[in-house]
Amino acid sequence: LGSPFTAPFNTNNWSEFFETWNSGASTTATICVVNQNTTTGGNDFALDDITFSTFCTNTAEVTVTVNPEPTADAGPDQSICVGETTQMAGSGGTTYQWVPPIALADPSNPNTDANPVITRTYTLIVQDNIGCEATDQMTLTVNPLPQANAGPNQEICIGESVVLQGSGGTVYQWSPVTFLDDATAQLPISTAVGTITYTLTITDNNQCVNTDQTTVTVNLLPDVDAGLDSMICENGTLTLQATGADTYLWSPLVGLSDPQSANPEASPLSETTYFVTGTDVNGCVGLDSVNIMIFGVAANSGDYIICFGDSVQANVLGGVTYSWSLMEGVSEPASNNPILSPEVSTSYTISVTSAFGCLAETEVNVEVLTLPIAGFTAEFDPSCDGIFARFDNLSGNAQSYFWNFGDGITSFDSNPTHTYEVGPGNIITLVAYNNDSLCVDSLVIDYSGQSFTNDSIQVEYANIFTPNNDGINDCFKPEVEGRFSECYEFKVYNRWGALLFEAVAGQNHCWDGRTKGGIVVPEGTYYYISVVRGMDHAGYVTVVYQ
Known part of the structure; x- marks a missing residue:
């Protein structure tokens, strides 16, 4: 009639129990009692007063609607850096609850802001509008900030450079960029001209950012002063006076008593410029120099060249009194710039005394040149x-x-x-x-x-000539006083009118008694025509060989 059931078990005690079956249309029932105790003996189980009764039943129907669970979505896993805030991205319900609620601005808001300081896994519990629940999880990874290190504070002297020593990241950015050779380098070079604080912003592989600062102190150079330029007498001594620093070094060493003293004795044998390097407590270095002159005199030109009869003005500098060794040809022997008028080449020696009693000499040479004579x-x-x-x-x-x-x-x-x-x-x-x-x-x-004038021209013609090569009267031409070779023509003909000789302008040659072909003409009379500067003349000349 129904499924088997187990009777209550009570030791040494009676217990009433009942069970209900639905026999349906059947009017009989068979009861089977099974002893389930298989480990002990004796009368372990007994039934007494079994009573059967009937009861009527009725039925009714009810509809149970089973709704699906809501689809909870806690959003993707996220990563942030320590100190950052991110927005959660929950969805799938009408009410929400984030668990745990730690570091959440509003645990009941599916899009709440979260800023935990350590990595956490959040569970989102969602309910729909009929109360069905579902859950989902997301992990919010919190990455530590990189250890930004801008390096130690440093000191330099103005004009020097220093390497900044950044570390801790993969991407670097220095600010301000002033005086940096590369503001994105890990180890940039700074040439700051004044004290400056640099901020280093670094970024690691998680894109986390951190900053650090370092200060570059720029110390001014010491204002080193080597003193005023001075003049000493020959073989004299002067105390140098350096100020403005803590330690000093002079150069060159020649003539110095102590090159590391601020006030060494200087005894140069010739004009010398001493340089002093001064260092202050910051290690910064300043330079200066002083010129020590040996008293002497100089002429504006130690040598002069003049022509005989000329003069020149000398100019000797450096003293207060002057004395010229030779007075002849010197306009003012006690002047530093007399007029010199020697008649022969002369060397002058000038003695000069300074304002503080030093004595020096110089020489002026004047070379006198002979004059040309025009004629x-x-x-x-x-x-x-x-x-x-x-x-x-x-x-x-x-x-x-x-x-x-x-x-x-x-x-x-x-x-x-x-x-x-x-x-x-x-x-x-x-x-x-x-x-x-x-x-x-x-x-x-x-x-x-x-x-x-050249208007009146006298022209003479010989009436006989002897071209026999004896060097006397061997050639015949017009004889003109002046230079008219460029403007005369001369022709010679025989008695039959044949042209034997011709000289035109510029040729300036005469007839030697030969034809144009070079044949010696026979003795006889020949006819000539000449034109000199437009003046025509004709005549006869006789050729004789004896």
Whole structure:
């Protein structure tokens, strides 16, 4: 009638119990009692007063609706850095609860802000609108900040550089970037000119960021002063005076009593510039120098060169009193800048005394050069184009020349020639130079009182000549006073009118008694025609060989 059941078990005691079956339409029942005690003996189980009764039943129907669980979603796992805040991303229900609620701004908000300091796993419990629940988890990993280290504070002297010593990250950024060679380098070089604090921002592989600072102190250089430039007497001594630092080193060592003293004794034998290096308590170094002059005098030019008859003004510097050893040719022997006018090359010694009693000497040498002597003569001849002038240079002790012909034309030739227009003469000047044009002489001759013309030309012709090569009267041509070779023509014919010889302008040669073919003509009379500067002339000449 139903499923088996186990009767209550009580030791040495009776117990009432009941069980209900639904027999349906059956009116009989069979009861089977099974002893389940298999480990002990005796009368272990008994039934008494078994009573059967019936009861009526009725049935009814009810509908039970089983709703699905909500889909809880706690969002993806996230990573943050210590000190950061992130927003959770829960979803899937109508009410929410984050567990544990530690470091959450609102545990009942699915999108609450979270900022734990250690890694945590959060469980999100969600309920839908009928009370069904579901859960999901997410892990929020909290990464530690990198150990930013900007390095120790450092000190430098102005003008120096220092390497900043950053560490702790994979990406570096220094600020400010002022005076840094690379603000993104781990070890940048700073050339700061004033004290400055740098902030190092580093980023690690988790993109976590941290900062640190370091200060670069820039110390000023010591204001080292080596003292004023000074002058001492020859073989004298001077105490140098250095200030502005804590330790000193002088150089060069020559003439110094103690190069590491602030106030060494200096005894230089010649003008010397001493340099002092001063170091302060910060190790910064300053430099200065002092010039020590040995009292002496100097001429503005120790040597002068003048031409005979000239003078020069000397100039000796450095003292308060002066004395020239030679007085001849010296305008003021007690002056530092007298006029010197020697007639021969001379060496002067000047004794000079300083304001503090030092005595020194210097020398002035004057070399006297001989003068050139200008001289010339001139010859003037009428010519085709005007008046031809030839100059004979008679100058002595000269090296170069300059001619001014008086009509705007000049020349540097030694013995020039020049053609003037006809008319009054000119004033002619010759300038002679020697010693690289240092010394000069000139000569001026005035020819303006003379008049020159080429209008009247005298031409003479021989009536006989003997071309027998004896050197006497061997050649026949017009004889003209002046230079007209450029403007004359000369032709010779035989009695039959054959042209035997011809000379045209510029050739300036004569007939030697031969034909154009070089054949000696026989004795006899020959006809000639000449044209000199437009003046025609014709005549006869006889050739004789005896």
